[in-house]
Amino acid sequence: MSVSTPPIRAYEKLLGLKRNPFKALSLISPEEASSLFVKQEGDGLLLAMIAETIAGSGSAFIALTGPKGSGRTHRLMVIEDTIEKAGGEVLYFDVAMASGPDILDRLIKTAMSLSAGITVKIKRGLLGYSETVPEEELEEIRSSPVKIGDIILSALVKHRPAAILLDGLHNAIQMGEYWRFIFFEAIREIASSMPEGIVVAMAMSDGTYEKVDENFPALSSRLHHRFFMHPLANEEALMLVEKRVRAYQVQRSSQMPLEEEVVVKANEFIEGNPRRLLKLLGRAVDLAVLLGKRRVDMDVFDSILKVDAPKFDYVKKSTEKYKEELFILVEEFDGGPAELEAIAEVMEATPSEERTKLEAMVIAGLIEKDAAGRYYVPPDKFLKEKEEKAPPEPRWKLRFRRRKI
Numbered sequence: 001m002s003v004s005t006p007p008i009r010a011y012e013k014l015l016g017l018k019r020n021p022f023k024a025l026s027l028i029s030p031e032e033a034s035s036l037f038v039k040q041e042g043d044g045l046l047l048a049m050i051a052e053t054i055a056g057s058g059s060a061f062i063a064l065t066g067p068k069g070s071g072r073t074h075r076l077m078v079i080e081d082t083i084e085k086a087g088g089e090v091l092y093f094d095v096a097m098a099s100g101p102d103i104l105d106r107l108i109k110t111a112m113s114l115s116a117g118i119t120v121k122i123k124r125g126l127l128g129y130s131e132t133v134p135e136e137e138l139e140e141i142r143s144s145p146v147k148i149g150d151i152i153l154s155a156l157v158k159h160r161p162a163a164i165l166l167d168g169l170h171n172a173i174q175m176g177e178y179w180r181f182i183f184f185e186a187i188r189e190i191a192s193s194m195p196e197g198i199v200v201a202m203a204m205s206d207g208t209y210e211k212v213d214e215n216f217p218a219l220s221s222r223l224h225h226r227f228f229m230h231p232l233a234n235e236e237a238l239m240l241v242e243k244r245v246r247a248y249q250v251q252r253s254s255q256m257p258l259e260e261e262v263v264v265k266a267n268e269f270i271e272g273n274p275r276r277l278l279k280l281l282g283r284a285v286d287l288a289v290l291l292g293k294r295r296v297d298m299d300v301f302d303s304i305l306k307v308d309a310p311k312f313d314y315v316k317k318s319t320e321k322y323k324e325e326l327f328i329l330v331e332e333f334d335g336g337p338a339e340l341e342a343i344a345e346v347m348e349a350t351p352s353e354e355r356t357k358l359e360a361m362v363i364a365g366l367i368e369k370d371a372a373g374r375y376y377v378p379p380d381k382f383l384k385e386k387e388e389k390a391p392p393e394p395r396w397k398l399r400f401r402r403r404k405i
Contacts, residue, residue: 003283003286003287003290003304004286004290005020005286006286006289006290010289011285011289012250014288014289014292014293014294015257015285015288015289015294015295015296016249016250016251016253016257017245017248017249017250017257017285018248018249018250019248020248020282020285020286021244021245021247021248021285022244022278022279022281022282022285023282029077029081030077030078030080030081030084031081032247033074033077033078033080033081034077034078034081034082035243035247036074036240036243036244036247037074037075037078038232038236038239038240038243040071040229040230040232040233040236041230042227042228042230043075045225045227046062046075046079046225046227047082049062049199049224049225050079050082050083050199051082053083053161053163053196053197053198053199054082054083054086054088054161054197056160056161056196056197057196058196059194059195059196059197059198059199060198060199060200060201060224060225061191061194061199061200061201061222061223061224062199062200062201062202062223062224062225062226062227063201063202063203063204063209063220063223063225063226063227064076064201064202064203064204064227064229065203065204065205065206065208065209065226065227065228065229066205066206066228066229066230067205067206067229067273067324068205068275068346068347068348069273069274069275069276070229070230070231070273070274070275071229071274072167072203072204072229073167073203074274075203075227076092076165076167076201076203079163079165079199079201080092080163080165083161083162083163083199086161087161088159088160088161088162088163088197089114089156089159089162089163090162090163090164090165091110091111091114091152091155091156091162091163091164091165092165092167093106093107093110093164093165093166093167094167094168095166095167095168095169095171095172096168096171101142101179103171103172103175103179103183104142104148104179104182104183104186105138105142107148107152107183107186108138108141108142108148108151111148111151111152111155112151112155114155114156114159142182143182144182145181145182145183145185145186145188145189146186146189148182148186148189149185149186149187149188149189149190149193150189152164152186152190153189153190153193153194153198156190156194156198157194157195157197157198160195160196160197160198161197161198161199162197162198162199163198163199163200163201164190164199164200164201165199165201165203166187166200166201166202166203167203169202169203169204169208169212170204170205170207170208170348170349172184173208173211173212173215174350180215184212184215184216184219185216185219187200187202187219188216188218188219188222191219191222191223192222204348205348207348207349208348209226230272231271231272231273232267232272232273232274232277233272234263234264234267234268237263237264237266237267237272237277238260238263238264240274240277240278241256241258241263241277241281242256244278245257245258255295257285257294257295257296258281258284258285258295258296259295259296259297259298261298262281262284262296262297262298262300262301263281265298265301266280266281266284266301269305269308269309269312270312271316276331279331280304280308281296283304284296284300284301284304287300287303287304288300310382311330311335311377311382312330314326314330314377314381314382315327315330318366322357322360322361322364322366324347325343325347325354325357325358325361326361326366326367326377328343328346328347329343329367329375329376329377330377332346333376335376335377335379335382336367336374336375336376336377337370337372337374337375337376338374338375338376339373339374340354340355340358340373340374340375343358343375358375361375362375
């Protein structure tokens with residue numbers, strides 16, 4: 001169910017909010033990430049390891065693994081904020097989809113700039129540091145994981161406490177075999193030689209982690225800890241929602257603009273995925289404002305569920321093996337049709353891997369493929385789901401007999 005976006009002033013007039021607090025799914029800054037952070041299982045250990053590193057009594061090589069939207073990047077940004085507030089430096093590297101040499105060149109230039117005392121955070125789409133490094137020098141460095149590791153480590157050591165935070169590693173694992181080896185071996189060099197006061201953190205899906213573990217066991221064996229992202233418990237979902245609402249309230253109020261039951265039902269409906277929870281609640285807030293309501297209640301939420309429930313119930317009834325692909329098709333592409341490459345990008349997998357799974361889903365009758373080769377969930381699947389959930393019409397009627405008096 002698509003919901004129109006109301007005028008900004010309407011949020012303040014009806015709900016006392018500067019804007020929809022659930023629409024900004026991408027975190028803007030490390031400070032914002034920390035302020036909106038809700039600790040879950042394992043986060044106590046994560047923060048303790050970072051604190052020990054900042055104190056100079058240890059180092060940390062960790063992996064944050066889980067599905068998209070589960071909080072991997074959020075935790076990287078919390079680490080970034082914690083270290084920067086302690087006076088340290090962070091090299092945040094988000095691996096963009098590019099060729100192997102380009103990715104390594106960006107990493108080398110970023111480390112060199114940090115070593116020179118210039119902080120450069122590389123985000124997706126940024127092609128590198130503006131100052132040029134001679135091509136001959138780059139070529140010599142990029143062909144040696146030892147040299148790359150040394151450059152990065154020397155930059156980090158100079159600014160301890162310091163960290164290199166690696167995101168988007170599904171793009172790194174998709175590089176050609178040679179460049180993939182150079183990249184991950186360079187990370188192993190850093191993890192093997194780093195002294196106290198250094199953090200190396202990698203965020204990725206469980207599937208990407210399995211590939212790293214299979215192809216680079218010498219790297220994964222050096223991990224101090226692998227942190228799994230867990231679904232939000234209802235109490236955690238309520239805390240997350242409250243923090244977001246408080247951040248956008250015009251004036252602090254004891255009454256939340258969303259009923260507690262709405263948050264709990266939404267969290268259970270999307271099975272505890274933070275990103276999906278915020279996306280669903282964002283639509284509920286918009287609908288409440290469009291309806292002129294002063295609170296997001298169950299009537300508003302039920303209106304959205306009438307459209308969404310058949311789709312998501314169809315997904316939930318499928319086998320675990322294909323559930324994530326169906327979720328993506330339904331949520332990201334509104335059921336499709338969607339191109340193979342677009343699905344693979346969202347799934348953080350290679351097109352060849354996704355083609356195999358999607359074709360198996362076509363054979364299983366879960367999805368279909370149009371003449372252009374795009375994949376979609378037939379609308380009649382959702383209608384069938386809705387019909388199955390609807391109570392059957394009674395086949396009999398009550399008839400009253402007249403009695404003689």
